Amino acid sequence: MPFTPDQIAELNLLSLFDSTSSQEGIKVHQHSASPEAIAAAERLYSKGLITQHDGGYLTSLGVETVEHTQKLLSVLSTA
Template sequence: MPFSADHLAELNLLGQFSSTSSQEGIKVHAHSAAPETVKAAEGLFAKGLISQKDGGYLTPLGAEAVDLTQKLQAILQDH
């Protein structure tokens, strides 16, 4: 199953969260962020990965998703 554009936007947004600190969140400003980023934040919130519809902090499941996303990026990177 290929990644959809929405999945890729969510993965890219997850990549912006710190994997080393649960105290660092992000804010997606609806008036200045790209529409796909706003939609990605809403999707991650609906899936229980972030604490707020417009960003916030990672939930425990979100922290696991960031870890897996980083592992996937490492695997796919050219050597």
């Protein structure tokens, strides 16, 4: 089953988080972010992966998901 455009947007947003620091979050600015990023942040918040509807910090589930996302990106980026 292929990734949907919504899932790709969520993966892209998750890849912006630093999984090594729980003190660093992100902010998806409503006036400058793409509609896809704004919607992805809202979905990730609804799923319990981030603490705010517009970014914030990763939850414990979010940290685990980002680690998996980073592994996936690493495997797919290998030449």
